[in-house]
Amino acid sequence: MLVLHETETAEALKWADLIDAIERMFRSHCVMPVRHHHEVAVPGEADATLLLMPAWVPGDYIGVKLVSVFPDNHARGLPAIHGSYILSSGKTGKMLAVVDGGELTARRTAATSALAARYLARDDASHLLVVGTGRLSLNLMQAHAAVRPITRVSVWGRNPANAEKSAEEARALGFDAVACTDLEGTARTADIISCATLSSVPLIHGAWLKPGAHLDLIGAFKPSMRESDDEAVRRATIVVDTRDGALGEAGDILQPLKAGVISEADIKADLFDLVAGRHKGRSDGGEITLFKSVGAALEDLAGAILAYETVMEPFARQET
Template sequence: MRIISAAELEAVLDFGPLVERLRRMFRSGCEAPVRHHHTVPTLGQHAATLLLMPAWQMGRHIGVKIVTVFPENGEKSLPSVMGAYLLLDGKTGTPLALLDGPTLTIKRTASASALAASYLARPDASRLLMVGTGALAPNLVLAHATVRPIREVLIWGRSVAKAERLARALGRKGLSVSATDDLEAAARGAHVISCATLAREPLIRGEWLPDGCHLDLVGGFTPEMREADDEAVRRARVFVDTVEGATKEAGDIVQPIAAGVLDAGDIAGDLFALTRGERAGRRFYDQITLFKSVGTALEDLAAAQLAVELV
């Protein structure tokens, strides 16, 4: 069995090929049961969580991502979220590869947002606002720049120092990148706004969104988390990665539905419908679009298959 490290995944998973592999996988589909959540007692104050995310294509591959969340790891200078991805032969069950889970997740998550933007962002979108400064942020910027002619990038974060450090790092990638402390002004001038935060209260206001803007919401992964307000949802044509996941787990979808701002039937489509041509993406130039992702095991399987082919 091969061991594929984070460094190897960084080297081989370029966003262009990965976006196209995700496009193909959403078109063809695979079996991806709802993720398994298990609470694990610990010796600390807070229980840990074990997540199992399986997916398979008959006769090809079986994959499962194993993720642990230990809330108190920060006190030990360890990441709170860790994991690994196991890829097996779909004909015999033979283990083929064990891949670094966090890097695989970051790459496929950013690529899913770029895949959505390839249908939903304006073809001439050149100005991107990145809200958040974590590990996903630079990957989201580069992924969006793969599918749209992004030239100018503004970075906003709760820590200006972190935003400035990220801006300097991304500036070496051939982009014009700056940090900003004025979120409203940055949003009003953006063609694409990508958010990857742990916010529980909305950061992006719908009244700020300029006509023709595409809003990419990535960070919130529980019903209690929220990155954009009701007005943003009200003004936008709303898409999700999977309807089943987003309507159960994404606060940016669950809360507007509960408040009567959004009906589940008003969700314009998901990545299955977009990639298969069953639903149109952006209908006109000045339309505001919104994409909310929570992740699906389908994306992990597609990324793992590509990585094993290339390493």
């Protein structure tokens, strides 16, 4: 059985290949049951959470991501979140690989945003604003640069020092990147705004979005969280990764729905619609577009299959 740790997983998931793999999976007959969510008692501490996210393509591959969240791990100096992905044969059930769950999740999340941008961002989009300085910030830069001619990157974070650190790391990768402190002013000039935060209050205001802007919302994954205000969803053409996910978890969608600012009919498409051609994506250069993702198990499966086949391909050649 193949075991891929963090570095090996990253090396096996090149951005262009991963974006294409996720696109193919959205076109496939992938089966995605509802994710399993279990509370786990930890005596004397806060309850932990166990998440199981299965998906399969009949006769091809079966995969499941297992994620544990132990909130009190900070007291032990350990990460709160641990995860692994188990990939098996869809023909025999034989276990094929265990893939690092954290790296897989981070890369497929950014790649999914880039897939949406391929359909929704202007062809000439060159200025990317990344809001948030966590693990995803560099991934988002690299993923978006794989689908659009990104020549300028701005990074904003609540902690300016962290924003500068992210910008420095981006420059080391070859990006023309700077940290910014004026979020409104930078947002007003950006072609693509990609938010990956844990914010519970809007950070990006719809009034700031210039004609032709694309807003990519990743971080807020609970109904109580949001990264955009009501005006942003009111002005934009709304696309989500999956309708079930967005209507179950996405505060950026659920809160304005509850307030009557938008209706479910205002969600114009999901990624299934885009890749199948049922929605053409951006209609003109002045349209404001908004993509909201909360993650889907098929994205993990696509990445795990790609990682496994990439690593195993040289061995397959030797056998032939």
